[in-house]
Amino acid sequence: MTLKKYGFLATLALTAMLAACGDKEEAMESKQPAESSTSEVQTTAEEKIVTDQLGREVTVPGKIERVVTGGILPYFSTWYVATNSTKEIVGMHPNSYNAAKNSILAKISPDVLKAETSFIQNGEVNVEELMKVNPQLYVEIATDENSINKITEAGIPVVAVKAIDAAAAEPLATFNSWLTLTSQMAGTTERADRFLEEGKKVQAELDTKLKDVATQDKPRALILFMHNDKSITVGGKNFFGNQWLNATGAVDVAENDVQGKKEVNMEQIYAWNPDIIYITNFTETQPADLLENKVNGQDWSQIKAVQEGKVYKIPLGIYRWFPPSGDAPLMLKWMAQKNHPTQFDYKIEDEIKTYYKDFYEFDVTDEEIHSILNPSSDAAKY
Template sequence: MKKYGYLATLALTAMLTACGSQEGESVSKPSAESSKSEVQTTVEEKVVTDQLGREVTVPGSIERVVTGGILPYFSTWYVATNSTKEIVGMHPNSFNAAKNSILAKISPDVLKANTSFVQNGEVNVEELMKINPQLYVEIATDENSINKITEAGIPVVAVKAIDAAAAEPLATFNSWLTLTSQITGTTDRADRFLEEGKKVQAELDDKLKDVATQDKPRAMILHMHNDKSITVGGKNFFGNQWLNATGAIDVAENDVNGRKEVNMEQIYAWNPDIIYITNFTETQPEDLLKNKVNGQDWSQVKAVQEGKVYKIPLGIYRWFPPSGDAPLMLKWLAQKNHPALFDYKIEEEIKAYYKNFYEFDISDKEINSILNPSSDAAKY
């Protein structure tokens, strides 16, 4: 079972590029009155530079953090600090992923987080103040939330969603860990994580270096999906990085930048060999394999015909965006793309990783739940 180990994170470079970056103002410190009545901070403070380049004054010791539209960040905090007790509030979408994740068993404090401050998709500052956060973490593109929470006297750290300039998929998560280490002052476990990520990518690169382009599977990431809409990921999005890093060709790379809604005619034109379905949609592989989606005929697609439709796993968080399970995502994808090259048992890889990095003895049943996540994880 879980044993809390040495607190940790890292110190690298904090950079990311995402949609809609902006010049930011320095976060103003709360007045003496408001800090006493609303936002409790310690006497000691530090200044960190967030991913909009703003200098933000934060408490030297943080015990109450709220995370907003940067949905995976709560799990980054856990990877960095080995704790979720500081996460006192999070976006409902994040909470639903947490509730359906292994993190809920490893660090059950995560389920104590309050979600009431998000109402109708927006932050209600009055409800947020009731949670009494010392720090709020928000996606860098949500200028409205950043400004109104800052004006309320709460330090806001902006985090970018993806390092689109980097060719490798770990860059985003690594940058989040870097920033978290500056906030918390922790180092050890994140250093180990970075080393593991580099090692895994190097192993993949070595085995994939001689694979000819024509021998790489053509894959598609189905990001959001229902009977009325099909949204895929393409260039400058996580899926493109994952596929490139694991020996596949992204069929949408030349047609889609970021995410885009497409129709079945476009899917037919791409005709992918493999389809990966994220955890941001309730759609399961069998919905396509059994052609159960009204108004959409998936039976003509090669991936469906050959049974190569896979739901992306969910461990301590969804594996599609940045998470502490990123080295496992690399191994899982590489094996799906090139099963003859990567003959390890992914169940054993998960078991060893969770023991080594999270000090958690994961059961076979829990591993199965990671590899076959419920549709419930996408509901919010």
């Protein structure tokens, strides 16, 4: 396989990810990060030492063949991006598994569906069940100290990964740090470089087209993170959605009122009155639920975005596009086009087809592209 130089974005405002520590959907997206460390010291052919994102030196096998991923929900897809394989993923969080089952990755690399999930019980890691999976390496969200400690005490190397780089002004900063660390552990830096460079390229293209757009000409957008008839949770500053919006030429209506994510009421939604509403894949709500005013006790018909039909479900490709994923350059293109359709006049279906062929060596069908762009509510269940 010939690998070209490509890669991922390192200049956006995405502060990546759902922190599934405690509540499963959250853990990936709403934790505040510190700087990630990617230094590595080679020891022997049988093992190496990596510095994880808590600054701990962790000894890992020189050849990693059995990986389990916990509350850092999207991480399994990062492993695929870095290595072109999922056969090493022998266990993952049930919420991750559900996303994988409903993703195109299940077709590209069906080994991902062989992963065990039974070691997560009542939201916690059951060490006895985990030992049955026989992992060489466990990857956990950096904020879950309890899981990190008890798994380490069981003799399993644990690499801690931060869910979101809130300090960075780029949406891909978090994913890039994961990809770099993973490529060091797996010894696959050339593949990772392709993605990192592609990200930079796409962001530069967006920046060029958006540099002269005045703030008053940018759409005012809202990220609906979690939603049902009893609760409305939105994303704001220092959260993935805020970075995506900033990077693609939109104004985040919640930016000055919400740090991370926050539950709000309809009165607040009316006050913001966004031009566009984006719905994540961490909730079962679909655009039609708002557009057709189907939600009991909530009247969305008064909102400008609903009145103008500008309510969109964020896609799901090899993973959910809201947190960091290998499809991040596509997320940038998709959202930029929704925010500024006249300036970004490409056909997003063609962009997806080309990207999947170039980076995943996969010929995605028109039907599969439709599924990526219109993910089902099932993908949010766990």
